[in-house]
Amino acid sequence: MVKEIAEVVYQSEIATDIYSMLLKVTFARDAVPGQFVSLYSADGSRLLPRPISICETDAGSGTIRLVYRIAGKGTKEFSGLEGGDRIEILGPLGNGFPIDEYKDKRVLLVGGGIGIPPLLCCADSLEEPVFAVGYRSETYLLEDLKKRGEVHVATEDGSLGTAGNVIDAIKADSVKADVIMSCGPMPMLRALKAYAAEAGIPCYVSMEERMACGIGVCLGCVCGTEHVDEHSHVNNARICKDGPVFDAKEVTL
Amino acid sequence: MTEPNMAVSIAGVTLKNPVMTASGTFGSGMEYSEFFDLSKLGAVVTKGVADVPWAGNPTPRVCETASGMLNAIGLQNPGIDVFCERDLPFLRKYDTNIIVNVCGHSKEEYLRVVDRLADEEGVALLEINISCPNVKQGGIAFGTDPRAVEEITRAVKARAKQPIIMKLSPNVTDIKVMAKAAEAGGADAISLINTLTGMKIDIERGRFALANRTGGLSGPAIKPVAVRMVYEASGAVSIPVIGMGGITCADDAIEFMMAGARAVSVGTANFRNPTVTVEIAEGIRDFLVRKNIPDVGEIIGCVR
Ligand SMILES: Cc1cc2nc3c(=O)[nH]c(=O)nc-3n(C[C@H](O)[C@H](O)[C@H](O)COP(=O)(O)OP(=O)(O)OC[C@H]3O[C@@H](n4cnc5c(N)ncnc54)[C@H](O)[C@@H]3O)c2cc1C
Ligand SMILES: Cc1cc2nc3c(=O)[nH]c(=O)nc-3n(C[C@H](O)[C@H](O)[C@H](O)COP(=O)(O)O)c2cc1C
Ligand code: FES
Numbered sequence: 001m002v003k004e005i006a007e008v009v010y011q012s013e014i015a016t017d018i019y020s021m022l023l024k025v026t027f028a029r030d031a032v033p034g035q036f037v038s039l040y041s042a043d044g045s046r047l048l049p050r051p052i053s054i055c056e057t058d059a060g061s062g063t064i065r066l067v068y069r070i071a072g073k074g075t076k077e078f079s080g081l082e083g084g085d086r087i088e089i090l091g092p093l094g095n096g097f098p099i100d101e102y103k104d105k106r107v108l109l110v111g112g113g114i115g116i117p118p119l120l121c122c123a124d125s126l127e128e129p130v131f132a133v134g135y136r137s138e139t140y141l142l143e144d145l146k147k148r149g150e151v152h153v154a155t156e157d158g159s160l161g162t163a164g165n166v167i168d169a170i171k172a173d174s175v176k177a178d179v180i181m182s183c184g185p186m187p188m189l190r191a192l193k194a195y196a197a198e199a200g201i202p203c204y205v206s207m208e209e210r211m212a213c214g215i216g217v218c219l220g221c222v223c224g225t226e227h228v229d230e231h232s233h234v235n236n237a238r239i240c241k242d243g244p245v246f247d248a249k250e251v252t253l
Numbered sequence: 254m255t256e257p258n259m260a261v262s263i264a265g266v267t268l269k270n271p272v273m274t275a276s277g278t279f280g281s282g283m284e285y286s287e288f289f290d291l292s293k294l295g296a297v298v299t300k301g302v303a304d305v306p307w308a309g310n311p312t313p314r315v316c317e318t319a320s321g322m323l324n325a326i327g328l329q330n331p332g333i334d335v336f337c338e339r340d341l342p343f344l345r346k347y348d349t350n351i352i353v354n355v356c357g358h359s360k361e362e363y364l365r366v367v368d369r370l371a372d373e374e375g376v377a378l379l380e381i382n383i384s385c386p387n388v389k390q391g392g393i394a395f396g397t398d399p400r401a402v403e404e405i406t407r408a409v410k411a412r413a414k415q416p417i418i419m420k421l422s423p424n425v426t427d428i429k430v431m432a433k434a435a436e437a438g439g440a441d442a443i444s445l446i447n448t449l450t451g452m453k454i455d456i457e458r459g460r461f462a463l464a465n466r467t468g469g470l471s472g473p474a475i476k477p478v479a480v481r482m483v484y485e486a487s488g489a490v491s492i493p494v495i496g497m498g499g500i501t502c503a504d505d506a507i508e509f510m511m512a513g514a515r516a517v518s519v520g521t522a523n524f525r526n527p528t529v530t531v532e533i534a535e536g537i538r539d540f541l542v543r544k545n546i547p548d549v550g551e552i553i554g555c556v557r
Pocket of ligand 3: 210211212213214215216217218219220221222238239240241
């Protein structure tokens with residue numbers, strides 16, 4: 001975990017309001033799939049970090065790739081950065097997916113909306129990744145996914161793949177897997193947790209919450225847990241430090 | 254010029270420099286110890302701890318505001334037993350002062366924590382939080398009525414083995430009255446300001462940004478209010494004042510000291526820059542050197 005000034009190597013808009021940014025950092029080789037970084041605004045009036053998942057890492061060139069959607073002022077500012085510009089960054093943060101445990105298993109990587117990017121680096125560490133991804137209408141990163149494995153697509157408007165959400169696509173295509181690893185909106189995670197319980201397979205979810213410190217200090221970003229948490233001995237784990245990835249059975253969704 | 258003296262003393266406790274952490278923004282130091290040596294701090298002030306674990310408020314608990322943030326953590330903490338078994342041994346490894354911030358819903362709850370800490374080695378001072386805006390009973394309820402401030406101060410002082418700092422709320426009409434009440438109750442020092450009660454509405458969703466509806470405002474946005482209150486409080490009492498509220502750099506810390514603070518706490522700024530506290534201590538030293546001031550004590554309350 002380091003705080004540093006990273007150099008933007010390259011940035012481009014890959015879909016409407018969705019940007020792909022390559023950053024040169026010192027910690028590329030330490031990052032594991034499912035971890036995230038905090039990006040900081042150059043505008044001092046915006047104090048808090050913008051947490052963004054690591055999409056890809058390249059230890060060789062010491063770079064990480066982030067893919068994010070413009071959601072407000074901070075991400076709007078980041079979208080204006082170009083190669084050679086600099087940005088404050090803290091990372092890698094949190095705990096990733098239990099990739100090693102399931103390396104040689106059939107892992108279903110499920111992403112919805114802006115939860116798709118971290119699936120890329122997961123797939124890069126797996127032997128047999130299968131994707132199920134949900135979009136509203138316009139797709140992004142689809143070619144990157146196809147290069148890595150079999151892809152099942154759902155679109156809300158039915159413009160591609162199954163009309164509906166990812167669960168609809170998984171059911172329609174009768175996708176079978178040993179384990180699910182997922183990132184996306186809460187309703188999707190909730191549905192996946194129920195689906196995995198029914199199918200009798202483990203399910204890991206990457207959670208989201210408003211953050212202030214990003215390193216486990218402020219207790220701003222907690223989620224309810226089944227068991228008493230390590231830190232506060234209540235039933236609230238810190239998403240930034242104990243997560244963002246949790247066993248779906250362990251967290252209240 | 255010779256190296257300026259950076260040490261200050263609060264209720265007989267010597268701080269190697271006047272910079273400490275603000276409660277709730279530094280945990281018990283574990284996370285930040287990955288970024289720098291905690292021994293470089295005048296003191297570490299820990300997150301508020303109660304007699305039993307507190308679960309805190311629902312989320313969202315934090316949101317950003319212009320040059321600040323709102324929080325309504327609701328004092329989530331593991332309770333004093335875990336704190337004494339896990340956090341204190343960790344902090345004792347460092348050559349800094351440990352200041353334990355204490356919270357409670359009632360006088361009895363505060364006293365249970367104070368009693369439990371009585372024989373804990375290495376606890377230099379207690380900071381009694383009577384000013385948290387995010388818990389319904391206790392907290393701020395004690396901190397906004399001068400009679401209650403005096404009473405809780407007296408009760409804690411009668412039992413505490415360590416000197417006590419009463420942490421005051423800015424959500425009052427006249428801070429001088431509260432400062433005097435704490436002094437009358439026997440406080441060894443006061444610290445201020447805790448957060449200012451605020452609110453943010455998410456207009457897209459038509460909802461409160463925080464689940465708790467209101468939260469405590471901190472960060473640079475509150476600094477001028479805090480400096481004014483430190484100035485007023487330090488003029489009203491003769492016990493030491495610890496200043497905080499929006500400090501992000503050495504210049505800010507010096508401003509608080511000139512207004513009358515003997516030491517300063519740095520809170521929200523840690524979130525942005527994990528090494529900000531040590532940078533502030535170094536910056537104060539550089540200022541003294543530049544101004545040819547041999548002792549940091551000379552700037553305390555120098556603007557009157
Ligand atoms: C662990 C984690 C990983 C994430 N990964 C990605 C990613 O890979 N790609 C992506 O596009 N988005 C991701 N997000 C969401 C992203 O953090 C927000 O979209 C972003 O912070 C919005 O900032 P803003 O300044 O543009 O929006 P504003 O609304 O102006 O932000 C105001 C404040 O709210 C916070 N905030 C707003 N939305 C969110 C949110 N959804 N989650 C947490 N904090 C928020 C901001 O950080 C900021 O402090 C992730 C969130 C988390 C918690
Ligand atoms: C996330 C957060 C948690 C806090 N928790 C506590 C606490 O447990 N006890 C306390 O006395 N003050 C608490 N505070 C208040 C700070 O210690 C400090 O008084 C206030 O934030 C003003 O300083 P700052 O602007 O430097 O942050 C908290 C503040 C924040 C932002
Ligand atoms: S953001 Fe501070 S604990 Fe997670």
